Amino acid sequence: MPRTSTRLTFAVLATGAGVFAMLQSLIAPALPTVQHALHTSQSTATWVMTAYLLSASVFTPILGRVGDLIGKKRTLVAVLVIVTIGCLLAALAPTIGVLIVARVVQGIGGALFPLSFGIIRDEFAPSEVSGSISNLSAVIAAGGGVGIVAAGPIVTALDYRWLFWLPVGIVAVTTLIALRYVPESPRRAEGSVNWLGAVLLSGWLVALLLPLSQASHWGWGSGRVIALFVAAMALFALWLFVEARSHSPLIDLRIMRLPAVWTTNAAALLFGAGMYAIWSFLPGFVQTPSSAGYGFGASVTAAGLLMLPMLIAMFCSGVLSGRLEPVLGAKKLLIAGSALGAVACGILALWHDQQWQVALAAGVFGLGIGLAFASMANLIVGSVPAEQTGAATGMNANIRTIGGSIGAAVTSVLVTGRLQPSGLPYASGYTHGFSLLALLCLAAALAALLVPVQRAGRISGTPRASFDSSRTEPEAVTPGARS
Secondary structure (H helix, E strand, O other): HHHHHHHHHHHHHHHHHHHHHHHHHHHHHHHHHHHHOOOOHHHHHOOOHHHHHHHHHHHHHHHHHHHHHHHHHHHHHHHHHHHHHHHHHHHOOOOOOHHHHHHHHHHHHHHHHHHHHHHHHHOOHHHHHHHHHHHHHHHHHHHHHHHHHHHHHHHHHHHHHHHHHHHHHHHHEEEEHHHHHOOOOOOOOOOOOHHHHHHHHHHHHHHHHHHHHHHHOOOOOHHHHHHHHHHHHHHHHHHHHHHHOOOOOOOOHHHHHHHHHHHHHHHHHHHHHHHHHEEEHHHHHHOOHHHHHHOOOOOHHHHHHHHHHHHHHHHOOOOOHHHHHHHHHHHHHHHHHHHHHHHHHHHHHOOOOOOHHHHHHHHHHHHHHHHHHHHHHHHHOOOOOOHHHHHHHHHHHHHHHHHHHHHHHHHHHHHOOOOOOOEOOOOHHHHHEEEEEEHHHHHHHHHHHHOOOHHHHHOOOOOOEOOOOOOOOOOOOOOOOOO
């Protein structure tokens, strides 16, 4: 494929990944509308979010590995078709049960992230890889923000079903273009899918994320929550045992032990906790009636507009990071992004009486998200063998999601742990929650300090490592550019 076509390839990848990121957050502000329209309870409606989270967590690393083995384009097109079907099913869903099933199908699209990063690494010139990954990360980050901002206007002007009708058309066209113009990656990992490892990975992820997302309804001390946490630990230990002894592991644990990988994943866990909690609770904070002693009584649309500075800032900083990385390095950008997140949460904890203060904090956090997303992706891609790109970036996305679930769950305990007679949280609950998130983002910055400094030759994003079967760690190499 001619090198000049990489712009079209990037446009296809960015559209698919951006729509999936948007679907993550697009439905959250509309959950009360969905609950009323489908005549269901609040606890049942939350499964619209939970099902999507669990599905994405399970399929992201598995299909990332499948792409490494059978071809990234082939897997990408299949995933885009599945997302289109999931959006169509959701748009037509007559009951909450069908909508939940549709969200499970949509969650398979989580594999678009690692597949897209892998295609960029395989197909783009070495000098373009880092900037393209930064730009794609900016689109992914902004996609989540677009969902929060756009949900209100779409539901008000049309109907909640158009939250899914619009993606149907976009993803369908993207699929056709991908089928015709995206090249098949020449690199393949050796071996086959370790299905026992895949089942165990799915098991411990579901057992961990399910109680984190439902504990506020089930109770943290309930038998279901405790049993699932115990099961998660047991399945995780068994998964490690099986993967370590497999000739074709789903996730090569040697890759996960690389200093640049585990430190970046640690930062992703902590930063994800802060980021997803802000996305979950800041809109609710500004929608709280001022009679509670805080909040502005904003509508869903107005709350989305207050998040607009975050959307703009995260996209701009994500794109800018591609220009800054060759000068500063991805490590410094990850530290800066995490630190900006801590500053933003600190602002919210101390000053949240005026709307401009919330908008300012949202903008600062957006700057941090853009820098952190881009730098994490580049650090992972720049530290693993080309044939492990899908699995490694998929696990990084998963770890960020796990952190987000933990952050949202703990923040929920702080915010809703003590309620006013009206049933609304006290202002102190939000203050304590924002303070905790500031500490988590600060811890992410400290974890980023542990990331090894990459040599100048590593910044371009070309393949960095190869395996010798007699070694227990990858050996850095610097291959020539693909001809």
